[in-house]
Amino acid sequence: MEAISAQILALAKTADQAGRRKVLDTLKSLQNEIETPYDTIWRLGGVQLQISLARVGIDLGIFEALKASEQPLGVDTLAEKNGASPELLGRILRYLASQGMIKETSKNHFTTSNLTSMLADKNYQGGIYHTFDTVGPPMAALPDFLIDTKYAAITDNTKTPFQKAFNTELPAFIWFPGQPKLFEHFQRFMTVQRAGAVSWLSVFPFKSLLGDFHGKTAFVYVGGGFGHQCIAIKETFPELSGKLELQDLPQTLQHVPSIDGVSVVVHNFFEPQPSKDAKFYYLRNILHDWPDDKALIILKNIIPAMGPDSRILIDDMVLPNENVHWHATQQDLVMMSSLGAMERTKDQWYALLEEAGLKILEIYEYTPLLNESIIVAVPK
Numbered sequence: 466m467e468a469i470s471a472q473i474l475a476l477a478k479t480a481d482q483a484g485r486r487k488v489l490d491t492l493k494s495l496q497n498e499i500e501t502p503y504d505t506i507w508r509l510g511g512v513q514l515q516i517s518l519a520r521v522g523i524d525l526g527i528f529e530a531l532k533a534s535e536q537p538l539g540v541d542t543l544a545e546k547n548g549a550s551p552e553l554l555g556r557i558l559r560y561l562a563s564q565g566m567i568k569e570t571s572k573n574h575f576t577t578s579n580l581t582s583m584l585a586d587k588n589y590q591g592g593i594y595h596t597f598d599t600v601g602p603p604m605a606a607l608p609d610f611l612i613d614t615k616y617a618a619i620t621d622n623t624k625t626p627f628q629k630a631f632n633t634e635l636p637a638f639i640w641f642p643g644q645p646k647l648f649e650h651f652q653r654f655m656t657v658q659r660a661g662a663v664s665w666l667s668v669f670p671f672k673s674l675l676g677d678f679h680g681k682t683a684f685v686y687v688g689g690g691f692g693h694q695c696i697a698i699k700e701t702f703p704e705l706s707g708k709l710e711l712q713d714l715p716q717t718l719q720h721v722p723s724i725d726g727v728s729v730v731v732h733n734f735f736e737p738q739p740s741k742d743a744k745f746y747y748l749r750n751i752l753h754d755w756p757d758d759k760a761l762i763i764l765k766n767i768i769p770a771m772g773p774d775s776r777i778l779i780d781d782m783v784l785p786n787e788n789v790h791w792h793a794t795q796q797d798l799v800m801m802s803s804l805g806a807m808e809r810t811k812d813q814w815y816a817l818l819e820e821a822g823l824k825i826l827e828i829y830e831y832t833p834l835l836n837e838s839i840i841v842a843v844p845k
């Protein structure tokens with residue numbers, strides 16, 4: 466067993482992104498084959514507790530404290546730092562160690578594991594909070610919502626499990642910015658959501674498509690959140706500093722530190738695009754947030770601003786028609802439950818863009834297993 470484990474580890478360490486994913490997916494299907502029904506019910510039964518306790522660990526500063534310490538820390542020392550009852554904390558630490566989130570070195574003493582660093586990182590912590598506090602309640606409300614609606618398709622962003630979970634009539638993106646803490650967690654999560662993945666810039670021929678562009682704005686990051694893709698572009702193409710624009714709602718932009726060489730413009734993408742003749746209008750993780758009727762408005766608002774050389778770049782998953790990866794199926798149902806939205810197949814993208822009055826020039830896939838892609842579109 467040890468020899469096989471070492472071989473798998475070595476394989477994963479030398480593999481590229483797609484190869485490493487393949488290793489993980491193989492291990493996952495192997496687990497399904499090996500499990501008895503008893504194993505499976507324990508695994509499924511513990512899913513919610515894992516993220517609950519990851520959040521408790523973050524609330525108590527456990528991961529940061531272990532990361533900052535060169536020595537293993539005892540329960541009492543940790544309890545002094547965070548004020549929790551040592552009895553309670555001991556049980557929490559024991560659970561976190563049993564799940565691999567930290568490591569138990571001796572009785573009541575703990576240190577970091579391979580996962581601790583990620584759990585101690587502010588942006589990934591945003592992901593844990595977002596998943597638990599904002600995505601979790603609609604997921605829990607989904608089964609009863611579906612019974613109530615007799616399993617009708619969810620396509621209206623005001624009638625989703627989200628409204629049931631949060632007892633609101635507002636669509637998520639209207640409700641959400643009014644919850645500053647939750648919204649900040651979400652934006653932090655967005656900055657690392659595809660960390661470690663292949664960058665779209667390694668596949669998309671940005672430079673050659675930009676050509677000898679001399680206009681005012683080369684890149685408009687529509688609904689760009691914390692603007693991390695402006696930063697990625699500036700790092701790759703420093704000569705574009707001053708020609709990059711970040712657009713988002715004021716509620717989002719107020720959390721964004723100023724970025725040198727990037728102008729920041731308050732823009733609601735349900736209104737006409739104010740930046741004219743830019744080379745690229747880039748929408749990353751935007752259209753998958755909206756059902757078709759809203760996605761059409763967003764796209765149609767950009768078209769009148771486009772010059773002859775302008776391109777819309779849509780950075781989203783383009784799903785195959787079968788054998789969709791579990792990341793994508795999971796993401797699809799998260800989008801559905803909170804936003805009445807979806808991850809779209811290739812056929813659905815062609816149909817949507819056709820209806821918006823756009824034509825697809827090219828699709829550049831940059832993460833083969835997850836089908837994250839750049840769709841390049843121009844007016845018909």
Ligand SMILES: C[S@@+](CC[C@H](N)C(=O)[O-])C[C@H]1O[C@@H](n2cnc3c(N)ncnc32)[C@H](O)[C@@H]1O
Nearest residue numbers: 638655688689690713714717732733734749750
């Ligand atoms: C899923 S996040 C994606 C952020 C960023 N594009 C990324 O990939 O990390 C969606 C973004 O859309 C923004 N947004 C939502 N409604 C908007 C609107 N009506 N106008 C402009 N931006 C909006 C949110 O503030 C958020 O930053």
